[in-house]
Amino acid sequence: MSALNNSEVQLFLRIGIPGLEHAHIWISIPICLMYLVAIIGNSTILFIIKTQPSIHEPTYYFLALSAISDLGRSFSSLPTMLRIFLFNSMGISPNICFAQEFFIHGFTVMESSVLLVMSLDHFLAFHNPLRYSSLLASNRVANMGLILATRSILLVLPFPFTLRRLKYYQKNLFSHSNCLHQDTMKLACSDNKINVIYGFVALCTMLDLALIFLSYFLILKTVLSIASLSERLKALNTCVSHICAVLVFYVPIITLAAMHHFAKHKSLLVIIFVTDIFLLLPPVMNPIMYCAKTRQIW
Numbered sequence: 001m002s003a004l005n006n007s008e009v010q011l012f013l014r015i016g017i018p019g020l021e022h023a024h025i026w027i028s029i030p031i032c033l034m035y036l037v038a039i040i041g042n043s044t045i046l047f048i049i050k051t052q053p054s055i056h057e058p059t060y061y062f063l064a065l066s067a068i069s070d071l072g073r074s075f076s077s078l079p080t081m082l083r084i085f086l087f088n089s090m091g092i093s094p095n096i097c098f099a100q101e102f103f104i105h106g107f108t109v110m111e112s113s114v115l116l117v118m119s120l121d122h123f124l125a126f127h128n129p130l131r132y133s134s135l136l137a138s139n140r141v142a143n144m145g146l147i148l149a150t151r152s153i154l155l156v157l158p159f160p161f162t163l164r165r166l167k168y169y170q171k172n173l174f175s176h177s178n179c180l181h182q183d184t185m186k187l188a189c190s191d192n193k194i195n196v197i198y199g200f201v202a203l204c205t206m207l208d209l210a211l212i213f214l215s216y217f218l219i220l221k222t223v224l225s226i227a228s229l230s231e232r233l234k235a236l237n238t239c240v241s242h243i244c245a246v247l248v249f250y251v252p253i254i255t256l257a258a259m260h261h262f263a264k265h266k267s268l269l270v271i272i273f274v275t276d277i278f279l280l281l282p283p284v285m286n287p288i289m290y291c292a293k294t295r296q297i298w
Helices: 021-051 058-087 094-127 129-135 138-156 158-165 181-187 193-224 229-237 240-262 268-293
Strands: none
Touching: 021 058, 021 268, 058 094, 058 138, 058 268, 094 129, 094 138, 094 158, 094 181, 094 193, 094 240, 138 193, 158 181, 158 193, 181 193, 193 229, 193 240, 240 268
């Protein structure tokens, strides 16, 4: 269903899993369950943090920001995936597609920013525990949350406007079930030099990861100065949930970027699988990991 050569595309088409269209209704069951776990889990974390004054601390405020970004990504991608797998409705208008892309990438940048400040939170707790409460007072944490949200919006805000200016004629088929920037850019027939904006956003995300590594290098240096081995292990154990969250979040992003840029023969099924992991797994796993390792949440 491609548009005619002399007319612009009126609908983009997204795909489910090629070759398994007959099983989409069954595939939708685990997808729905994963979304349900993500929404209930992150909503529960927000409810607990809001209603329990004993955990009104910087660490849990940052955890609340992480839950908000996970909920945002879940609600941004859930409707289109359900339309494809439950109702076999693949079409989406360009404007709705650009809006979905804005929210998915915006909450992704926010999640990256939150992971960075959580690593900073761990570093301050280890490096300067006596001044921790004063350095991360409630008003400062609120200001940091506002800055993170503003940063996410400003970095991604150009996406829908620049994409809307491009022309889409012959190609209108995505390589997966959601609207992501790299996929949309490949459908454009006009000059896409503006794609440098996406490169800048990707660079900011990788800079977040580099700063997280730096934070953990400094944390490890501080922990190794502790004389007792049991105290070292106890200190590092407090970072396990955050380290797992970083891996679950960044590994699919780096894998997907590497496949788009370096893979000569890309498997469509692998791209779909990695993209779905990127959208589905972090919102599902974060509540499980933080609840399992955080005594106060229990």
